[in-house]
Every structure is written in C-alpha cells, then in structure tokens.
Amino acid sequence: MSDAPLLEAEGVSHTYAGGQVGCADVGFTLYPGEVLGIVGESGSGKSTLLSCLSGALPPSRGRVRFAVRGQGMQDVFKLSEPERRLLMRTDWGIVHQNPRDGLRMSVSAGGNVGERLMAVGARHYGDIRSEALDWLGRVEIDAERVDHLPRTFSGGMQQRTQIARILVSQPRLVFMDEPTGGLDVSVQARLLDLLRGLVRDLGVAAVVVTHDLAVVRLLSDRLMVMRQGRVVESGLTDQVLDDPQHPYSQLLVSSVLQA
Amino acid sequence: MSTLQPAGSGAQFHSIDGVYNFAYLDEQTKRMIRRALLKAVAIPGYQVPFGGREMPVAYGWGTGGMQVTASILGVDDVLKVIDQGADDTTNAVSIRRFFNRTAGVPVTEATTEATVIQTRHRIPEKTLREDQVIVYQVPMPEPLRKLEPRETETRKMHAFAEYGLMQVKLYEDISRHGEITTTYDYPVEVNARYMMAPSPIPKFDNPKMHAMPALQLFGAGREKRIYAIPPYTKVRSLDFNDYPFEPQQFEDPCALCDAKGVFLDEVILDDKGDHMFVCSDSDHCRDRRAEGHMGPRAREAAEKGYGADE
Numbered sequence: 001m002s003d004a005p006l007l008e009a010e011g012v013s014h015t016y017a018g019g020q021v022g023c024a025d026v027g028f029t030l031y032p033g034e035v036l037g038i039v040g041e042s043g044s045g046k047s048t049l050l051s052c053l054s055g056a057l058p059p060s061r062g063r064v065r066f067a068v069r070g071q072g073m074q075d076v077f078k079l080s081e082p083e084r085r086l087l088m089r090t091d092w093g094i095v096h097q098n099p100r101d102g103l104r105m106s107v108s109a110g111g112n113v114g115e116r117l118m119a120v121g122a123r124h125y126g127d128i129r130s131e132a133l134d135w136l137g138r139v140e141i142d143a144e145r146v147d148h149l150p151r152t153f154s155g156g157m158q159q160r161t162q163i164a165r166i167l168v169s170q171p172r173l174v175f176m177d178e179p180t181g182g183l184d185v186s187v188q189a190r191l192l193d194l195l196r197g198l199v200r201d202l203g204v205a206a207v208v209v210t211h212d213l214a215v216v217r218l219l220s221d222r223l224m225v226m227r228q229g230r231v232v233e234s235g236l237t238d239q240v241l242d243d244p245q246h247p248y249s250q251l252l253v254s255s256v257l258q259a
Numbered sequence: 260m261s262t263l264q265p266a267g268s269g270a271q272f273h274s275i276d277g278v279y280n281f282a283y284l285d286e287q288t289k290r291m292i293r294r295a296l297l298k299a300v301a302i303p304g305y306q307v308p309f310g311g312r313e314m315p316v317a318y319g320w321g322t323g324g325m326q327v328t329a330s331i332l333g334v335d336d337v338l339k340v341i342d343q344g345a346d347d348t349t350n351a352v353s354i355r356r357f358f359n360r361t362a363g364v365p366v367t368e369a370t371t372e373a374t375v376i377q378t379r380h381r382i383p384e385k386t387l388r389e390d391q392v393i394v395y396q397v398p399m400p401e402p403l404r405k406l407e408p409r410e411t412e413t414r415k416m417h418a419f420a421e422y423g424l425m426q427v428k429l430y431e432d433i434s435r436h437g438e439i440t441t442t443y444d445y446p447v448e449v450n451a452r453y454m455m456a457p458s459p460i461p462k463f464d465n466p467k468m469h470a471m472p473a474l475q476l477f478g479a480g481r482e483k484r485i486y487a488i489p490p491y492t493k494v495r496s497l498d499f500n501d502y503p504f505e506p507q508q509f510e511d512p513c514a515l516c517d518a519k520g521v522f523l524d525e526v527i528l529d530d531k532g533d534h535m536f537v538c539s540d541s542d543h544c545r546d547r548r549a550e551g552h553m554g555p556r557a558r559e560a561a562e563k564g565y566g567a568d569e
C-alpha cells in the first residue's frame with residue numbers, strides 16, 4: 001500500500017428532499033489496494049453513502065476526492081460530467097447487487113466484457129476478443145460461453161461476468177453493493193474466494209457495502225458500522241467483529257447465527 | 260392564386276392550387292424548418308429537434324423528408340422522388356404528385372435533371388452534383404437507440420462522443436456470424452465527430468455519402484429530428500481494424516442493362532423459382548438500355564422478339 005490516499009471522504013452528508021437523512025458526516029481515507037467494508041442494517045444509509053462516493057448522487061454537504069491519474073486529488077463532483085463518466089468506465093467500477101443493473105442482458109458475455117475496451121478506443125476485434133476470453137477465464141467462466149447471452153447464465157455466473165466486465169479496464173477502485181446478495185451460500189463462498197483472490201492479485205482498492213458480516217470478514221481490511229446514517233464504529237475488520245465496542249455493533253455481531 | 264395573407268407574416272400567401280400554401284406547409288413552419296436545417300448543416304451529423312407538423316400521409320411514409328422538401332422547394336426546382344431506387348412505386352408517385360399539385364414544380368424521373376431528390380432507401384447510382392440536394396426519409400434517426408433506450412442517455416453519449424457502444428453492436432455481429440452482418444442503416448461517423456444513422460440505405464451506398472458534392476438532408480417526421488451532411492464532408496463507416504467495412508458486391512451484372520458495380524434487386528419471374536437481378540435504380544437502368552447496353556435477359560428477350568420490359 002502506498003502513502004498517497006486514493007479516495008477521501010470528508011463530512012459526507014446527504015439529506016433527501018423530504019428531510020430524511022440518508023447519511024450524515026461520514027469521513028474516511030482509502031489507500032490504494034485497501035478494502036473498506038461498510039455494514040449496517042437496511043435503511044442505515046449504506047447505499048446513499050455508496051451513491052455519494054461513486055459520483056452518482058451529489059452530497060448535500062461534505063466532499064469526496066479521488067486521486068485522478070496525473071491530476072492528483074480532485075473533488076469528484078467538481079470534475080466535468082464527461083471526466084466523471086470517463087472515470088466511471090476506466091478507473092472505477094461498480095458491482096451491482098443485481099447483475100441485471102450492471103450487464104447488458106441482450107449482449108453476449110464477450111461483448112459485455114469488451115465494452116469498456118471499445119469505450120476507450122479499442123478497435124481490433126481479435127484483441128478485444130482475446131482480452132474478453134482471458135477475463136472470463138479469470139472469473140471461471142468457460143470459454144465456450146463467451147458468445148452466450150447473460151440471461152442464459154445462472155445468478156452466480158452473471159455476477160462473475162459483471163465482475164470481469166469491470167476488471168477488464170484495470171480499475172483502481174471498485175464499489176460493490178451487496179456483491180453476494182441473492183446467491184446461495186455455496187455460490188457465495190466461491191464468489192467471495194474469487195473476489196478476494198482478484199482484489200489481492202490486482203491490488204484494486206474496494207468499498208464493499210453489505211449487511212453480511214461474513215463478506216466483510218473475508219474481504220475487507222477495515223470496517224465501518226453504520227446506523228441511522230451515521231458511522232457508529234470503525235476500525236480494523238477483525239477488531240470490530242471480535243471486540244465490538246458500540247452497543248449496535250455488539251447487537252449486529254451477536255445476531256449472526258453460529259453454524 | 261389567392262390573395263389571402265397570413266396575419267403577422269410578411270410572406271405572400273402564394274398558392275398554386277388555391278387551397279394550400281405553396282408546397283403545402285405555411286411560411287412560418289417552413290422558416291422554422293429552415294432554421295433547423297441551417298443548424299444541422301452547421302453541425303454535420305447532429306440531430307436537430309424541430310417542431311414536426313402533421314402531414315397528410317401517415318408516419319412512416321416519408322413525413323420527415325416531405326417537410327424538409329417542402330421547406331427547401333422553390334418555383335425553379337425540379338423534383339425527383341425515389342423509393343427503393345425506383346421512381347414508379349406508390350410512395351414515390353404519391354409524393355411527386357403531392358408536390359406537383361401543391362407547389363406546381365416540374366417533376367422528373369431523371370437524376371441528372373432534378374435539383375431536389377427526395378429518397379427512401381437508396382442513393383442514385385449517378386454521381387450527384389453541387390447544384391443538387393438529396394433529402395432522405397428517416398424512420399429512426401438515433402443510431403444508438405436499439406442499444407440504449409434512454410433518450411437522455413443517448414444525448415449525453417453524442418454530446419461527449421462516447422461511441423463505444425456502437426462498436427459493441429458490430430462486435431456482436433462478428434462473434435455471432437463471423438462478419439459484420441449489418442447491411443442497411445449501417446452507422447457512420449460524420450466529419451470525425453457525430454455518429455449518424457444514414458437512414459435505411461444499403462451499406463452499398465455508404466461510400467457515396469463520403470465527400471458527396473451535393474448537400475444531404477435528413478428528415479425524421481415521427482421522431483421530429485433533422486440532420487445534414489454538407490457537401491464534401493468526411494463520412495466514415497464504422498468497422499474494426501481487422502474487420503474493415505465492406506459494401507455489398509454482386510457477381511453478375513444487371514440482367515437488363517448489364518451494369519456492374521451497381522446495387523441490384525432480385526425480381527421473381529414465375530412460381531417455378533426463376534428470378535433475375537436488375538438495377539434497383541430504375542432511372543439508371545433505363546438510361547443504360549437507351550444507350551444500347553443489354554443484359555443477358557434483355558438479349559434473350561430481344562432474340563425471342565419481345566421487348567426487354569415484358
């Protein structure tokens with residue numbers, strides 16, 4: 001991990017038009033290659049925070065800064081829209097909970113993976129295809145399925161295709177919103193294994209939002225616990241999970257059934 | 260001739276048939292469309308929204324092209340209308356008669372005589388000149404629509420020149436069929452900037468759009484969009500480096516006029532599977548036959564003593 005931060009959030013708050021608090025005064029610093037977990041129950045503001053961090057929703061207060069290549073730390077919301085959109089399809093990636101949100105369902109797996117390459121100007125079919133095959137292989141999708149539509153894939157395969165589609169542009173930061181939601185336990189375990197390997201190998205930094213403590217236990221270096229829009233506790237993942245200090249964190253940890 | 264004058268307009272109400280204004284549309288509407296046309300010419304390939312009017316034909320029958328034609332038509336113009344290359348199909352005949360009645364302009368079937376050519380699905384085989392304007396009827400002006408259904412999103416993609424998605428479509432063609440199988444409405448890049456739908460002309464005609472001496476105007480009636488390619492503008496058909504753009508090629512010449520390197524239509528001759536390929540551009544074919552060119556079918560017919568057209 002290098003010394004220069006990759007993503008910095010300062011006092012990020014968002015209040016919706018009706019006055020509901022989405023998130024309030026959230027701040028953290030993320031370094032290259034680091035994985036930050038954000039846990040909390042439904043409605044705790046995790047998704048609002050993720051939208052603010054990933055440039056989709058301008059926060060009402062506070063700022064989000066990202067180390068743009070060759071430009072140093074830049075306020076994400078002060079970048080021009082084309083710059084932000086370029087960031088979205090090169091240096092950033094968002095893994096959606098529902099693969100349907102992250103994939104083009106009527107485009108083959110290979111086309112889905114190749115899209116980011118073509119978006120930044122790749123115009124050699126053979127190269128695009130071999131790159132797509134390589135990445136589908138890395139997420140353990142059979143080369144024979146490269147021309148199949150994602151709708152013919154199982155949920156786990158769709159999720160892995162979505163991950164390959166993002167990683168192909170070699171992003172430096174990946175946002176994951178409940179990456180294992182809706183998958184059965186054994187598929188979840190394999191996906192987590194794969195994600196952990198990829199994140200470690202590629203040195204990608206990630207922000208993982210989930211309500212599943214097992215996911216953060218496996219993936220994240222640091223953890224933030226959110227409740228009612230605020231961060232109630234943060235620290236190293238093992239520290240927070242093994243010795244929770246805040247009553248809510250204690251409740252959250254103790255609610256998990258021990259198998 | 261009527262002496263009625265629309266309120267607030269300096270323009271003379273100039274009617275040919277005593278019922279409708281010259282070329283059907285009122286002068287204010289024509290001015291609005293001309294403003295859109297000027298903007299379209301200034302930004303080659305950019306889709307300019309305009310207040311499309313109801314025309315006395317159904318959407319899909321060339322209402323966009325007719326509004327553009329009505330706005331640019333003057334008393335000195337000579338109009339040619341083609342549909343799938345032919346001058347004698349229902350759509351072409353109706354539109355020609357419409358403007359002949361409402362604007363009183365002479366109409367022609369000869370490409371060389373026309374100053375305004377409204378077309379559906381083809382560009383004439385004869386090279387167009389600087390003093391000619393070609394007006395295309397466009398059903399779907401947005402080349403990205405089938406890939407991205409949101410108008411807000413496609414507008415941004417045009418604004419920021421984010422055209423990777425179109426390439427995904429061609430990628431899908433190659434991965435499924437081993438080649439780019441898009442054969443009509445083949446997407447082009449205009450003036451190294453805007454992605455544009457050339458309207459459903461065969462990709463055979465795409466190279467003709469490049470550096471064409473004539474002004475090219477496009478009108479989409481239902482979608483209410485106008486776009487243009489000024490004369491001598493760069494038009495490039497999209498492709499991959501290892502799968503370059505290739506227009507259709509025909510092995511045999513036209514069965515009637517023996518022309519090579521032209522776009523051919525298949526004509527079924529009987530119910531036993533007999534068929535022939537003839538020029539889709541009927542004017543071009545007629546001219547060649549008048550010059551004495553004879554395709555294999557025409558020769559056969561002549562030897563049997565029939566006329567070539569029978």
